[in-house]
Amino acid sequence: MRLVDYEKQLAAAMRARDPVAAMRAIYPGVDADGVRMTALLVARLRFERLMRGSPEAEASFDRDPASFARDFARYHAEVPPRAFFPADEATLFRAWRDRQASPPPVRSRIVAPKRLSQRRSRR
Amino acid sequence: MIPVGFTLQPDPEFLERCARIIAGADYWEVAPETLWRHRSDGRLEENGYHRRFAEMSRRGRFFVAHGVGLSLGSGAAVDARRRRAWLQRVRADHATFDFRWYTDHLGASSVDGLAMTLPLPLPMTAEAAAVVRRRLSQMQRIVGDVGVENNVAYFLLGDALDEPRFLMDCVRARGCHLLLDLHNVYTMATNFGFDPADYLRRLDLRKVIEIHVSGGSESDPRWLPSGRVLRLDGHDGAVPELVWRMLEAVAPRCPNLRGVTLERMEGTVGDGDVPLLAAEMQRLRATVQRRRRRA
Numbered sequence: 001m002r003l004v005d006y007e008k009q010l011a012a013a014m015r016a017r018d019p020v021a022a023m024r025a026i027y028p029g030v031d032a033d034g035v036r037m038t039a040l041l042v043a044r045l046r047f048e049r050l051m052r053g054s055p056e057a058e059a060s061f062d063r064d065p066a067s068f069a070r071d072f073a074r075y076h077a078e079v080p081p082r083a084f085f086p087a088d089e090a091t092l093f094r095a096w097r098d099r100q101a102s103p104p105p106v107r108s109r110i111v112a113p114k115r116l117s118q119r120r121s122r123r
Numbered sequence: 124m125i126p127v128g129f130t131l132q133p134d135p136e137f138l139e140r141c142a143r144i145i146a147g148a149d150y151w152e153v154a155p156e157t158l159w160r161h162r163s164d165g166r167l168e169e170n171g172y173h174r175r176f177a178e179m180s181r182r183g184r185f186f187v188a189h190g191v192g193l194s195l196g197s198g199a200a201v202d203a204r205r206r207r208a209w210l211q212r213v214r215a216d217h218a219t220f221d222f223r224w225y226t227d228h229l230g231a232s233s234v235d236g237l238a239m240t241l242p243l244p245l246p247m248t249a250e251a252a253a254v255v256r257r258r259l260s261q262m263q264r265i266v267g268d269v270g271v272e273n274n275v276a277y278f279l280l281g282d283a284l285d286e287p288r289f290l291m292d293c294v295r296a297r298g299c300h301l302l303l304d305l306h307n308v309y310t311m312a313t314n315f316g317f318d319p320a321d322y323l324r325r326l327d328l329r330k331v332i333e334i335h336v337s338g339g340s341e342s343d344p345r346w347l348p349s350g351r352v353l354r355l356d357g358h359d360g361a362v363p364e365l366v367w368r369m370l371e372a373v374a375p376r377c378p379n380l381r382g383v384t385l386e387r388m389e390g391t392v393g394d395g396d397v398p399l400l401a402a403e404m405q406r407l408r409a410t411v412q413r414r415r416r417r418a
Contacts, residue, residue: 036346
């Protein structure tokens with residue numbers, strides 16, 4: 001496998017829901033614990049970069065660590081880590097949060113009540 | 124005498140607590156990219172710590188650069204622009220700090236253009252070694268002496284004891300050196316189950332320009348579904364006794380050694396840790412002096 005192809009696979013694996021499966025697709029014998037630990041550390045370093053760059057994110061984390069950790073996990077999965085510096089990570093995170101908070105587009109508004117009714121009917 | 128160095132971390136608490144240790148070091152190691160910020164036009168500029176470190180009274184001390192962000196093993200074209208900006212910034216820093224040498228880690232911290240921060244393992248192939256050599260050659264146009272640090276990886280694409288061969292292939296050019304991190308060898312040996320002496324025996328110690336000594340800690344068993352605990356290279360704890368013994372054994376066999384550095388991460392130094400760090404610096408100096416007497 002060429003190095004550039006390896007990089008693509010590796011980048012995807014580190015943010016995959018199942019990094020071990022993603023890595024084993026290219027290197028079947030790779031150590032599962034080692035891959036999981038690496039993906040965890042990549043996420044942790046990104047988290048630390050965000051904390052250094054964003055006082056607001058840090059305050060959110062201090063207020064409710066569990067809820068922030070869930071948000072961060074979604075952010076990490078959804079937004080490729082293109083920021084190499086804390087301030088840039090803060091900008092990416094703010095943009096992602098704003099997208100979460102903004103009103104859904106018209107089509108989604110129509111769908112939303114149906115989803116709600118489905119949820120009620122399941123109860 | 125082999126100089127003894129200490130890391131400078133851009134953190135006010137670290138700098139305050141470690142002030143006496145910093146003052147007692149023969150040289151200071153900085154990660155250049157921790158002294159930068161990104162401008163909106165894409166250029167990299169100095170942050171406040173850049174000036175603070177540049178203004179420190181040197182009195183015979185010197186700086187060495189040890190980065191993590193250049194990403195020696197990245198081959199992706201998508202990262203080329205960033206690497207160019209990085210090297211331009213290092214050139215400007217070199218004009219300020221006059222780095223004696225500049226090292227980075229074996230691995231790729233920028234992968235397919237994405238910031239992984241942690242240097243990730245490379246396939247130990249001729250192609251990957253050629254990419255690392257190309258990066259080192261680019262670094263050498265700025266700082267004459269450059270090097271690669273043996274990295275900690277938590278998974279490998281091959282045999283851990285094949286890594287020394289790969290490393291030596293990466294640094295075979297003139298002016299390219301090995302930064303031998305003994306805690307990294309210890310961590311890899313612990314996690315992969317090999318004897319550190321077997322790893323060290325496979326290295327050409329004539330290439331070693333600097334040795335790193337540090338500590339770490341163990342992962343939380345809840346982090347992995349298997350419950351397995353791995354040794355982590357966190358630079359957040361005492362130097363293990365085995366690492367001291369490795370230093371005693373290996374330093375006298377490195378004829379071109381130019382410095383031994385004690386590394387410590389910011390945010391990990393409490394008041395109670397300062398005497399321990401001071402004692403570690405003393406022990407480092409004593410060990411290096413013993414090496415000189417033996418030589």
